[in-house]
Amino acid sequence: MGLDKQAAEVVIIGGGFGGLEVAKGLKNVPVQVFLADRRNYHLFQPLLYQVATSVLSGEKIASPIRHVLRGYDNTTVVLAEIIGVDLESKIVYGSRAGRHFDYLVIATGLEQSYFGHDEFRANAPGLKSLDDAYEIRRRILIAFEEAEFEEDEASRQGKLTFVIVGGGPTGVELAGSIIETATKTLPSEFRHIDTSTARVILVDRGTRLLGGMPEEMGKRAMADLESMGVEIWLERGVTSVSEEGVFIGEEFVPAENVFWAAGVQGTALAGSLKVERDHMGRVMVGEDLSLPAHPEVFVIGDATYVVDPQTGNPVPAVAQGAIQMGQFVAQMIKDEVEGKGNARGVFQYKDKGSMATIGRGKALASINERTFSGLFGWLMWGVVHIMFLVGFRSKMVVMMDWVWNYLANERGARTITGDPELKVKEVRGIKMGDKKEKVRK
Amino acid sequence: MGLDKQAAEVVIIGGGFGGLEVAKGLKNVPVQVFLADRRNYHLFQPLLYQVATSVLSGEKIASPIRHVLRGYDNTTVVLAEIIGVDLESKIVYGSRAGRHFDYLVIATGLEQSYFGHDEFRANAPGLKSLDDAYEIRRRILIAFEEAEFEEDEASRQGKLTFVIVGGGPTGVELAGSIIETATKTLPSEFRHIDTSTARVILVDRGTRLLGGMPEEMGKRAMADLESMGVEIWLERGVTSVSEEGVFIGEEFVPAENVFWAAGVQGTALAGSLKVERDHMGRVMVGEDLSLPAHPEVFVIGDATYVVDPQTGNPVPAVAQGAIQMGQFVAQMIKDEVEGKGNARGVFQYKDKGSMATIGRGKALASINERTFSGLFGWLMWGVVHIMFLVGFRSKMVVMMDWVWNYLANERGARTITGDPELKVKEVRGIKMGDKKEKVRK
Numbered sequence: 115m116g117l118d119k120q121a122a123e124v125v126i127i128g129g130g131f132g133g134l135e136v137a138k139g140l141k142n143v144p145v146q147v148f149l150a151d152r153r154n155y156h157l158f159q160p161l162l163y164q165v166a167t168s169v170l171s172g173e174k175i176a177s178p179i180r181h182v183l184r185g186y187d188n189t190t191v192v193l194a195e196i197i198g199v200d201l202e203s204k205i206v207y208g209s210r211a212g213r214h215f216d217y218l219v220i221a222t223g224l225e226q227s228y229f230g231h232d233e234f235r236a237n238a239p240g241l242k243s244l245d246d247a248y249e250i251r252r253r254i255l256i257a258f259e260e261a262e263f264e265e266d267e268a269s270r271q272g273k274l275t276f277v278i279v280g281g282g283p284t285g286v287e288l289a290g291s292i293i294e295t296a297t298k299t300l301p302s303e304f305r306h307i308d309t310s311t312a313r314v315i316l317v318d319r320g321t322r323l324l325g326g327m328p329e330e331m332g333k334r335a336m337a338d339l340e341s342m343g344v345e346i347w348l349e350r351g352v353t354s355v356s357e358e359g360v361f362i363g364e365e366f367v368p369a370e371n372v373f374w375a376a377g378v379q380g381t382a383l384a385g386s387l388k389v390e391r392d393h394m395g396r397v398m399v400g401e402d403l404s405l406p407a408h409p410e411v412f413v414i415g416d417a418t419y420v421v422d423p424q425t426g427n428p429v430p431a432v433a434q435g436a437i438q439m440g441q442f443v444a445q446m447i448k449d450e451v452e453g454k455g456n457a458r459g460v461f462q463y464k465d466k467g468s469m470a471t472i473g474r475g476k477a478l479a480s481i482n483e484r485t486f487s488g489l490f491g492w493l494m495w496g497v498v499h500i501m502f503l504v505g506f507r508s509k510m511v512v513m514m515d516w517v518w519n520y521l522a523n524e525r526g527a528r529t530i531t532g533d534p535e536l537k538v539k540e541v542r543g544i545k546m547g548d549k550k551e552k553v554r555k
Numbered sequence: 556m557g558l559d560k561q562a563a564e565v566v567i568i569g570g571g572f573g574g575l576e577v578a579k580g581l582k583n584v585p586v587q588v589f590l591a592d593r594r595n596y597h598l599f600q601p602l603l604y605q606v607a608t609s610v611l612s613g614e615k616i617a618s619p620i621r622h623v624l625r626g627y628d629n630t631t632v633v634l635a636e637i638i639g640v641d642l643e644s645k646i647v648y649g650s651r652a653g654r655h656f657d658y659l660v661i662a663t664g665l666e667q668s669y670f671g672h673d674e675f676r677a678n679a680p681g682l683k684s685l686d687d688a689y690e691i692r693r694r695i696l697i698a699f700e701e702a703e704f705e706e707d708e709a710s711r712q713g714k715l716t717f718v719i720v721g722g723g724p725t726g727v728e729l730a731g732s733i734i735e736t737a738t739k740t741l742p743s744e745f746r747h748i749d750t751s752t753a754r755v756i757l758v759d760r761g762t763r764l765l766g767g768m769p770e771e772m773g774k775r776a777m778a779d780l781e782s783m784g785v786e787i788w789l790e791r792g793v794t795s796v797s798e799e800g801v802f803i804g805e806e807f808v809p810a811e812n813v814f815w816a817a818g819v820q821g822t823a824l825a826g827s828l829k830v831e832r833d834h835m836g837r838v839m840v841g842e843d844l845s846l847p848a849h850p851e852v853f854v855i856g857d858a859t860y861v862v863d864p865q866t867g868n869p870v871p872a873v874a875q876g877a878i879q880m881g882q883f884v885a886q887m888i889k890d891e892v893e894g895k896g897n898a899r900g901v902f903q904y905k906d907k908g909s910m911a912t913i914g915r916g917k918a919l920a921s922i923n924e925r926t927f928s929g930l931f932g933w934l935m936w937g938v939v940h941i942m943f944l945v946g947f948r949s950k951m952v953v954m955m956d957w958v959w960n961y962l963a964n965e966r967g968a969r970t971i972t973g974d975p976e977l978k979v980k981e982v983r984g985i986k987m988g989d990k991k992e993k994v995r996k
Contacts, residue, residue: 154696154971173612173968180744181969190746193700245972255595259634303621305631527614528622530595531686 121146121188122451123214125206127196127383128221129156129179132415132436136219137189139444145451147188148213150206152195154178157244160433160499163284165247167254167291168299168525172244198386201408217410217447220384220397221440224416224431227379227394234355238372241284250373252530254292257371258300260537261307268368274312275369277360279352280376281318282326283470286335288373289316289344290473297343298474299525314344315369317362319351324478326430327468330485331478338472338487352376378431384417392419396431402458403443409458414439422463429463433502438463469495562587562629563892564655566647568637568824569662570597570620573856573877577660578630580885586892588629589654591647593636595619598685601874601940604725606688608695608732609740609966613685639827642849658851658888661825661838662881665857665872668820668835675796679813682725691814693971695733698812699741701978702748709809715753716810718801720793721817722759723767724911727776729814730757730785731914738784739915740966756786756810758793758803765919767871768909771926772919779913779928793817819872825858833860837872843899844884850899855880863904870904874943879904910936 122145126133129151137149155176164170180191198207199220205212226240239249257273264270276292278285296312303309316323316339322332323339323346336346350363352372359368380395389405390398396419397405403420405411415436422429429435442461449455467481469491477495479486486494563586567574570592578590596617605611621632639648640661646653667681680690698714705711717733719726737753744750757764757780763773764780764787777787791804793813800809821836830846831839837860838846844861846852856877863870870876883902890896908922910932918936920927927935 154700154969171612171614171968172972173970176970178744178969180741184744191744192704244970248972259595263633300621303619303625303632527612528595528619529614529617529685531613531689 122216123148124217124219124447125150125213125215126219126221127151127206128223128415128417129153129191130159130221130223130415130436131433132440133219133221134179134182135437135440136221136414136444136447137183137186139441140188140448141186143188143444143448143451145188145217145447146190147186148190148192148215149179149183150192150194150196150208151179152193153243154180154193155244156182158502159242160502162241162244162247163287163291165244165527166241166250166288167295168251168528169291171527172247176244196383199383199411201387201405201411204410215410218412219440219443220387220411220413220417221415221436222381222383222417224378224394224396225381226374227377228374229377234352234374237355237357238279238352238360238374240374241288242378248531250288251527253371253373254295255528255530258296258304258307258309258312262304263306270307271313272359272368272370274307274309275315275359275367276312276371276373277315277317277352277362277367277369278373278375279317279360280374281316281320281323281346281348282375283324283468285316285318285375286323286339286470286472288375289314290339290342290471290476293339293342293344294473295525310343313369315347315362315367316344317347317350317352319349321348323348324470327470327478328480328483328485331468331470331480334478334485334487335470335472338476338478342473378416380417384413394419400458401460402446403439403461404458412443414443420461423460424462425465429461430468432468434466435463469498471495563657564589565658565660565888566591566654566656567660567662568592568647569664569856569858570594570632571600571662571664571856571877572874573881574660574662575620575623576878576881577662577855577885577888578624578627580882581629581889582627584629584885584889584892586629586658586888587631588627589631589633589656590620590624591633591635591637591649592620593634594684595621595634596685597623599943600683601943603682603685603688604728604732606685606968607682607691607729608736609692609969610732612968612970613688617685637824640824640852642828642846642852645851656851659853660881660884661828661852661854661858662856662877663822663824663858665819665835665837666822667815668818669815670818675793675815678796678798679720679793679801679815681815682729683819689972691729692968694812694814695736696969696971699737699745699748699750699753703745704747711748712754713800713809713811715748715750716800716808717753717755717812717814718793718803718808718810719755719757719814719816720801721815722757722761722764722787722789723816724765724909726757726759726816727764727780727911727913729816730755730780731783731912731917734780734783734785735914736966751784754786754810755784756788756803756808758788758791760790760792762789764789765911768911769921769924769926772909772911772921775919775926775928776911776913779917779919783914819857821858825854835860841899842901843887844880844902845899853884855884861902864901865903866906870902871909873909875907876904910939912936 124145124147126136126149140147156179158175161175165172183189194208196206204215226242228234261270261273278289293314297310300309323335324332354361360372384397397413398419399413403412416431469479471477475489475492477492479491479494565586565588567577567590578588581588597620599616602616606613624630635649637647645656667683669675702711702714719730734755738751741750764776765773794802801813825838838854839860840854844853857872910920912918916930916933918933920932920935
């Protein structure tokens with residue numbers, strides 16, 4: 115089926131798990147689908163920390179959206195950032211043009227939140243996009259490079275101290291992966307420093323790690339990380355961040371590497387809708403996932419706040435939630451367009467469990483109230499993540515990288531892009547000369 | 556053997572094929588080796604065009620130098636750009652410090668040359684670094700994205716016209732890979748344009764392609780590229796480049812994508828030495844590869860100009876030349892340090908043939924006066940390139956990507972990094988609104 119000019123127009127904003135699922139669910143339905151994303155790729159966010167810690171290259175977890183949807187003839191993929199929605203006129207706006215919709219699906223996810231302290235961002239980057247991941251990778255690798263030639267003891271310790279703010283899955287995974295880099299991957303490559311002396315500190319305001327997951331998982335994560343050498347500081351928040359270090363509660367910790375995994379908030383686009391939102395900025399929707407006054411506008415995935423009628427709990431902001439919401443909305447639009455259904459359904463979330471990985475051969479999985487850990491948990495985690503990677507090729511190559519990483523303890527993606535200028539206070543074993551005369555021609 | 560403070564100090568500038576080979580050749584020799592590079596990785600340049608054309612991710616052809624040399628205990632890897640050399644005091648200078656040497660090996664390669672027209676660079680990027688490759692990849696992918704929504708016919712044709720300046724191996728390989736992207740990879744993914752209508756024009760001042768290789772290869776490359784749809788314009792040079800297009804001789808070709816593969820020149824560091832250089836800026840060295848007045852300073856690889864005494868021809872600027880020179884210099888230093896040899900040897904180049912790839916399943920190889928082409932040439936090209944990739948893991952994953960690319964005609968590395976803002980004159984099928992009011996909060 116080609117493009118039918120008379121067909122209803124469905125605009126989807128966002129090519130994440132939710133948005134893609136809507137487009138796929140509308141295959142062979144007599145509608146015109148436009149999927150807009152500001153990136154040309156779908157990003158498999160659960161593995162983003164592995165790009166940041168040099169296990170995977172960014173391309174492996176990024177599938178071109180055009181390619182994913184190439185067989186969906188009624189779908190047009192648009193590389194554009196949507197910056198406004200006129201709900202009354204039913205038009206979405208990019209930076210230079212607008213497009214009409216009959217149905218609109220907002221699937222824009224969540225952004226990093228600094229809880230009102232956006233000034234932290236410069237010295238404590240978050241991990242939401244590929245560019246974020248490359249920046250964190252750069253900082254980790256440069257820290258060891260600088261430490262190798264830093265003669266000043268205090269300064270060197272600051273360079274080898276990594277503070278991760280936030281003990282959710284991203285924080286736990288980053289902390290585990292960084293301590294492994296320091297203790298397993300790098301020691302044989304440096305001549306002046308013992309990379310395994312690096313400190314990795316994981317900070318969380320709560321009383322345990324993995325607050326959104328079963329308590330047993332939080333305990334296991336803590337025990338596993340501590341056995342690997344990670345320091346875990348609970349019930350303390352970060353009150354300021356500078357180039358030199360970070361205040362954790364009242365205590366100053368000299369640390370040149372601070373990474374932010376502490377919070378998320380609704381996107382600017384969701385905020386511009388002027389509809390009801392929760393404290394995190396997630397859009398409150400009805401049980402059919404549509405806006406109360408606009409049944410033709412749906413909000414799905416992380417961007418939405420909706421309570422699961424079975425459990426009374428909010429649907430968690432995880433890939434499975436987005437996928438199930440996308441399938442639900444596609445089915446509803448299909449039924450309406452084909453004249454099959456008039457009454458809207460009620461979205462019900464199927465909890466498929468939660469998972470977090472701690473390190474090589476160590477992961478936690480909680481499924482139907484049971485917690486799995488260690489190597490078995492890791493294999494389970496691996497299988498589930500591989501299953502949901504978009505594209506057969508990605509599945510193969512990511513699995514190969516993991517097997518390699520597991521067997522050889524090597525990290526294959528250690529490219530520092532951009533200009534890797536080092537900042538070192540005192541340079542080890544080097545005779546200073548009159549540098550002014552030695553400038554490049 | 557650890558670091559011996561009394562041992563002779565060997566400084567190597569550059570972690571390319573030549574520099575790495577020197578460090579490896581000095582294993583277990585009683586010297587202290589310092590290898591400085593401004594990047595943290597060795598780059599396999601012969602495959603850089605595959606990063607630019609979305610076949611490979613950059614990480615696959617970049618091996619961390621520290622990792623490659625981790626088993627070489629007398630070698631210290633330094634991430635630093637060397638900006639000056641004091642030949643009399645025997646000190647190399649980075650931006651903030653200097654280091655003494657007893658032996659110096661300059662292996663800094665060559666830079667892109669615009670033949671005095673550096674103003675071309677902004678609109679005609681070259682392909683010498685990973686960052687260059689990502690920039691070319693971005694431009695190619697954005698061109699199709701923009702064309703898809705460009706209503707203005709002339710503007711759309713300009714976006715779908717790719718001009719590659721320079722018919723050497725890089726130009727030939729880029730042209731072949733871009734036409735394949737347009738005709739094989741992308742057609743099913745776009746709704747408004749026929750990507751296979753893209754024009755790819757390869758320009759060279761000479762009378763044939765692959766000027767540095769046997770004539771038979773140039774002819775075959777031309778025939779193969781033409782059969783794939785590439786236009787080949789010989790005996791014409793590019794006289795100006797703008798955002799809108801390019802003057803090729805007297806003729807203006809509207810083309811928004813111009814890539815420069817036309818020339819190379821010596822680096823600024825080589826220029827700062829104030830020693831004799833050829834017209835390209837390559838350092839003239841003696842038959843032992845050392846500077847005439849400084850037997851302790853060697854220049855190897857692409858950075859050097861030296862005539863092979865057997866053939867009377869200059870040693871070509873290819874990976875094999877650099878590798879052989881690196882081995883030669885390491886052996887000479889070893890002999891001198893160990894007191895075995897006093898007379899310097901004469902460098903002799905072993906020509907192992909030349910190769911260029913045209914497209915999927917098509918390559919040319921010339922070995923011992925024989926030329927191989929087609930699928931057999933391609934397999935040969937593949938085997939040779941895989942052999943020289945540094946690191947077992949890289950060999951495996953690159954081979955897998957090629958097999959996948961060959962079988963599925965897919966390009967796995969199509970991530971556009973940074974901000975993919977589109978420039979489109981007239982936007983297709985879109986109702987314009989009052990955008991001023993619709994700005995992001």
